[in-house]
Amino acid sequence: MDTSGQLAAHFFREHSGRMVASLTRVYGMAHLDTILDAVQDTFETALIHWRYHGPPDHPRAWLSQVARNKLINALKHNARHGHATEAEFPLHALSTTDPDPVLADEAPTDGQIQLLVACCHPALSERDRILITLHILSGFGIPELANALQLNREAVKKALQRSKAILRQKSLKLGQHAIAAVAPQLPTVCTILYLLFNEGYKATRNSRGIDFDLCYEALRLTKLLRPVATPEAEVDALLALMFFGVARFPARLAAYGDWIPLEEQDRSLWNTSLITEGFHYLDQAQRSGYAGRYYLEALIASHHCAASHFTATDWKTIHDLYQLLENIEPASTLIRLNRLIAKSYALGPLPVITELATFTVNGSPGAAFLLAATKGHVYQRAGYTAQAHTAYEEALSLAQNPLDSQLIRKRMETSPRT
Amino acid sequence: MKEFLMLIREDANYGELSAEEMQACIEKHYRWVETLREKGQFKEAQPLEAGGAHIRGKQRIVSDGPFLEGKECVSGYYILLAESLEEAIEIAKGNPDLDWDRAVEVREIMPMED
Numbered sequence: 001m002d003t004s005g006q007l008a009a010h011f012f013r014e015h016s017g018r019m020v021a022s023l024t025r026v027y028g029m030a031h032l033d034t035i036l037d038a039v040q041d042t043f044e045t046a047l048i049h050w051r052y053h054g055p056p057d058h059p060r061a062w063l064s065q066v067a068r069n070k071l072i073n074a075l076k077h078n079a080r081h082g083h084a085t086e087a088e089f090p091l092h093a094l095s096t097t098d099p100d101p102v103l104a105d106e107a108p109t110d111g112q113i114q115l116l117v118a119c120c121h122p123a124l125s126e127r128d129r130i131l132i133t134l135h136i137l138s139g140f141g142i143p144e145l146a147n148a149l150q151l152n153r154e155a156v157k158k159a160l161q162r163s164k165a166i167l168r169q170k171s172l173k174l175g176q177h178a179i180a181a182v183a184p185q186l187p188t189v190c191t192i193l194y195l196l197f198n199e200g201y202k203a204t205r206n207s208r209g210i211d212f213d214l215c216y217e218a219l220r221l222t223k224l225l226r227p228v229a230t231p232e233a234e235v236d237a238l239l240a241l242m243f244f245g246v247a248r249f250p251a252r253l254a255a256y257g258d259w260i261p262l263e264e265q266d267r268s269l270w271n272t273s274l275i276t277e278g279f280h281y282l283d284q285a286q287r288s289g290y291a292g293r294y295y296l297e298a299l300i301a302s303h304h305c306a307a308s309h310f311t312a313t314d315w316k317t318i319h320d321l322y323q324l325l326e327n328i329e330p331a332s333t334l335i336r337l338n339r340l341i342a343k344s345y346a347l348g349p350l351p352v353i354t355e356l357a358t359f360t361v362n363g364s365p366g367a368a369f370l371l372a373a374t375k376g377h378v379y380q381r382a383g384y385t386a387q388a389h390t391a392y393e394e395a396l397s398l399a400q401n402p403l404d405s406q407l408i409r410k411r412m413e414t415s416p417r418t
Numbered sequence: 419m420k421e422f423l424m425l426i427r428e429d430a431n432y433g434e435l436s437a438e439e440m441q442a443c444i445e446k447h448y449r450w451v452e453t454l455r456e457k458g459q460f461k462e463a464q465p466l467e468a469g470g471a472h473i474r475g476k477q478r479i480v481s482d483g484p485f486l487e488g489k490e491c492v493s494g495y496y497i498l499l500a501e502s503l504e505e506a507i508e509i510a511k512g513n514p515d516l517d518w519d520r521a522v523e524v525r526e527i528m529p530m531e532d
Contacts, residue, residue, distance in 0.1 A: 006445060012437035044432040047440045048465045051447035052494060144436045213438065
């Protein structure tokens, strides 16, 4: 805390994950629900007190102390009411005079990594993994999760209950395994963090466009993994990719909330210090000598970030990188279309039109939308206005959210009908 | 200078607030109180525990009080310093609680007659 009574940005979120991690290590995953309640309750108590007198001198210590006391009281209450047997949890082991488990936790990062790995357990669906990760490690409540991922509250509640039951059932004994043992799980964890970032970034369901909180949390959790990272997990490459993404946030959304396509973005709005940070992690990733999916994507993003104007973009290199990506992920419509778009800028739209004509996508409406939108744009640039219009009409009928429709309508306005 | 009691009424449903909103709520209050202090308009403030008791009449009937869950109740008080009720109302309008749709009540504390 600084002298003005100001808490660091995201202080509550970060400390929430840290406290849950330390408390589950000491008291066990079996008490996850009680721990989550105690932590949530602690923040409410902080809200009530701090808004009258400002944060205390040592806000972390204050929160830890309050959370631990609340937890111990709740565990004693549960034990008295038969929710836990004495053998399972000896009451005499619960003393508020013991060292504070959160403050005494010398490896708070390890605890959070283990919890993160637990939340990304393969027994859970991808969606459930994202939900439980945000809930447990980032302090997202049910209303917030419902809002961020555009689900109804009941669905979120059920998903969390299901996931917590599985976590308890697997009786994950955190802290008993060496932290190095998480290495094989890291690629899965990175996939979830990548999806979480995209959830915030791609506005698949949210009319607000970019959800900064989700992206910020994805970045923070990915950073946590650095001390245990292996080359195959591509942690640094993923970080680079995320930094190149957030650096361009301010230019991606117009003041009135519309998407602004790359060629129209005001590049002076890109955050250069975040871009520098992206290059730092890209450099680190390069040293690992492993060129996987995230590394290639980060490299592509770095070429966009390095171009002073849209016309200065090195489309030839970007095309070649997309080709390499396509070799790794041959089923991805987005990657295949992006390669064609890069090609259309490198060689002109005409050579791409024949390839687009025979391009097929899997059944998902999202993929069909991307294809139609790409067709419209390429036809338009080639001067095939009638075909462009038909493709845009198709894209409009497939649009997944208001921002996508808005973007297509804007493109149609610039494409005169013949 | 007169003293005014400002009561905060809210239905305490903090579970709806995100971590960022909670932090923003704390920071806005803290900054507001700082400006009141600088202007000499602040005497003291305290939050109240949610629990408590309601005791009524000759029979001294004790109940859990009007602290039903989900109902608006007094969550804390401030003592403000102002020249008049009008000025106290203007000060109270600056209370960030109002941004979260809570209600405040301002009452002049009757000065003791010498």
